[in-house]
Amino acid sequence: MKTEVAIIGGGPSGLLLSQLLNKAGVATVVLERASRDHVLSRIRAGVLEAGTVQMLHEAGVADRMDKEGLRHEGCYLSDDDLMVRINFKELTGTTVMVYGQTEVTSDLYHAQDAIGATIIHCIEDVVIHDADSDAPYVEYTVDGARRRLDCAYVAGCDGFHGVSRKTIPTDKRREFERVYPFGWLGVLSRTRPAHEELIYANSSNGFALASMRSETLSRYYVQVPLTDTVEEWSDERFWTTLKSCLPSEVAATMQTGQSIEKSIAPLRSFVSEPLRWGRLFLVGDAAHIVPPTGAKGLNLAVSDVHYLYQALIDAVKKGDTAGIDTYSERALLRIWKAMRFSWQMTTMLHQFDGEDSFAAQMRKSTLQHLSQSETARRDLAENYIGLPY
Numbered sequence: 001m002k003t004e005v006a007i008i009g010g011g012p013s014g015l016l017l018s019q020l021l022n023k024a025g026v027a028t029v030v031l032e033r034a035s036r037d038h039v040l041s042r043i044r045a046g047v048l049e050a051g052t053v054q055m056l057h058e059a060g061v062a063d064r065m066d067k068e069g070l071r072h073e074g075c076y077l078s079d080d081d082l083m084v085r086i087n088f089k090e091l092t093g094t095t096v097m098v099y100g101q102t103e104v105t106s107d108l109y110h111a112q113d114a115i116g117a118t119i120i121h122c123i124e125d126v127v128i129h130d131a132d133s134d135a136p137y138v139e140y141t142v143d144g145a146r147r148r149l150d151c152a153y154v155a156g157c158d159g160f161h162g163v164s165r166k167t168i169p170t171d172k173r174r175e176f177e178r179v180y181p182f183g184w185l186g187v188l189s190r191t192r193p194a195h196e197e198l199i200y201a202n203s204s205n206g207f208a209l210a211s212m213r214s215e216t217l218s219r220y221y222v223q224v225p226l227t228d229t230v231e232e233w234s235d236e237r238f239w240t241t242l243k244s245c246l247p248s249e250v251a252a253t254m255q256t257g258q259s260i261e262k263s264i265a266p267l268r269s270f271v272s273e274p275l276r277w278g279r280l281f282l283v284g285d286a287a288h289i290v291p292p293t294g295a296k297g298l299n300l301a302v303s304d305v306h307y308l309y310q311a312l313i314d315a316v317k318k319g320d321t322a323g324i325d326t327y328s329e330r331a332l333l334r335i336w337k338a339m340r341f342s343w344q345m346t347t348m349l350h351q352f353d354g355e356d357s358f359a360a361q362m363r364k365s366t367l368q369h370l371s372q373s374e375t376a377r378r379d380l381a382e383n384y385i386g387l388p389y
């Protein structure tokens with residue numbers, strides 16, 4: 001088989017890139033390890049920056065999001081009973097969209113089906129060959145048979161555990177990493193959200209986040225030790241812990257119920273530089289991971305696609321390589337700023353095992369400062385709604 005851009009990974013970054021390239025008449029083949037049902041069952045991000053919303057419009061996949069997504073003009077940060085509202089609308093003139101990653105991915109699959117794009121699921125043993133030559137190709141196994149896909153470019157959109165990043169020789173790249181000593185236990189429940197806006201809660205019992213997917217579907221997270229397993233967390237234990245972290249007026253009126261999904265995710269900050277090796281480009285989680293506290297993971301994957309897709313169109317259609325030659329530098333500038341914000345939000349809101357008494361005071365004082373300084377709130381809002389591309 002032959003195509004212009006081989007895309008490894010059919011998560012949000014691979015599908016969005018494929019959709020934008022197909023719309024411009026550039027041929028793609030998406031190779032995805034999992035089944036479509038499996039990809040759509042992974043509950044992950046929930047907050048879309050204005051830039052992400054714009055990109056989904058550009059890709060022609062925004063109709064359902066515009067109807068069903070929840071536009072949020074602000075969010076809260078809390079410290080025990082102190083609640084600080086960050087008014088995005090007033091401070092930055094814009095809003096964010098609460099719309100789940102599973103819905104974004106589902107909309108992209110439907111759009112790709114509608115334009116007859118090629119997405120091959122349940123493939124195994126992807127190997128990227130000759131990425132540093134003018135004639136790269138990808139080999140993979142599907143239904144027991146080994147196949148070859150020749151292409152002009154390869155987009156590595158296969159997440160943190162994919163093969164694309166590892167294809168780049170270790171002496172050609174540099175990794176930067178911080179692993180946090182805790183994870184997030186996430187729960188989805190068919191209950192009314194605890195509050196009409198998201199609450200990022202610091203408390204003497206640790207961090208919690210109250211989020212949502214709709215007026216009847218809630219998404220919550222609490223900070224847990226990395227050694228914990230989902231089996232150790234009954235629904236009852238989860239609700240008790242969550243309530244002990246949220247402001248008491250919110251906890252008092254909160255609706256609880258049976259969980260419909262429960263999972264634990266570790267927290268890490270990670271960047272692999274550069275994002276390009278020859279004709280291979282890394283996109284999204286394949287190149288970088290942020291702790292979820294700033295809601296940046298999915299949004300960064302979309303901003304990488306923003307920098308790459310027009311560059312690939314120019315290279316394929318006009319032989320103009322100026323865009324692909326600067327992709328890595330342009331994308332990394334924004335990636336590092338989101339890294340900084342996510343690290344800062346994580347440090348400001350979580351308890352670290354073995355920390356000294358000073359650390360908790362620093363968190364309290366940061367929240368106090370936010371409550372009193374519009375400048376501090378504006379800085380947070382500007383980063384949260386997404387820095388300009």
Ligand code: FAD
Pocket residue numbers: 008009010011012013014031032033034039043044045046047101126157158159160161162163264265283284285286292294295296297298299301
């Ligand atoms: P992915 O979504 O990881 O997609 C990569 C795709 O490639 C997958 O479908 C995978 O099956 C496929 N793949 C992997 N290896 C191969 C291979 N060898 N061959 C072919 N295909 C392959 N962000 C937030 O903002 N908020 C959150 O609450 C949040 N929670 C998260 C929870 C978890 C458990 C994880 C892992 C991430 C979470 N994130 C969250 C981050 C966010 O979901 C990601 O940043 C986003 O999914 C990145 O999209 P992507 O397309 O780059 O990568």
Ligand code: DHB
Pocket residue numbers: 044045046047198209211212219292293294295296
């Ligand atoms: C959600 C997840 C996040 O990491 C975040 O910062 C905000 C919302 C969510 O799943 O709804």
